[in-house]
Amino acid sequence: MDQKFSPAELPVMEEFWKHGRLSVREIQESFPERDRPPYTSVQTIVYRLEEKGAVRRVRKIGNAHVFEAVTSRQEARGHLLDDLLSLFGGKAQSVVAHLVEAGKLTHEDIRETEKLIIELERKGRQEKK
Numbered sequence: 001m002d003q004k005f006s007p008a009e010l011p012v013m014e015e016f017w018k019h020g021r022l023s024v025r026e027i028q029e030s031f032p033e034r035d036r037p038p039y040t041s042v043q044t045i046v047y048r049l050e051e052k053g054a055v056r057r058v059r060k061i062g063n064a065h066v067f068e069a070v071t072s073r074q075e076a077r078g079h080l081l082d083d084l085l086s087l088f089g090g091k092a093q094s095v096v097a098h099l100v101e102a103g104k105l106t107h108e109d110i111r112e113t114e115k116l117i118i119e120l121e122r123k124g125r126q127e128k129k
Contacts (some may be wrong), residue, residue, distance in 0.1 A: 003054065003071055003079045012045050013076065016055060016069035023064040 005013055015027050022030075028042040046067055049055045054071040088094035099105035 003052070003076060004083070005049075005054070005076060008041075008045055009049055009054075012042065012049065013054065013069060013071070013073075016067070017073045021058055021066050021068045023061070023066050025064060 011031070012027055015022060015030050019026075019030075024039065024043045024046050027046065028036060028039050031037060046055060050057065050067065054069065055067045056070050057065045058068050059066045085092065085095060088098070096105065
């Protein structure tokens, strides 16, 4: 199952993650009117996502098929972060250094991350008991 999403597929997946089950028309109409892609473009994207196993048809109402996400937002983020990490040689430290240098990582972010690490380590120790 290919879980990498193109720039055109991600906004469609976002609609599934936000709203659950949707028809192609509902997805198309969710885009702002001035940026709304043609129905056939959205339909092609949804069918491509179905081929990838990211969405599935759940029912048919008249001529319209209703789809839902199979891949969760969390799974998609995980795959994306794994790909990003591989660009940095598989080392999280390289990613963190880049974020710091770019001004996108603050002391507060680091404190929150430290809390998360401590909590996960604590849970891991409890599970081993």
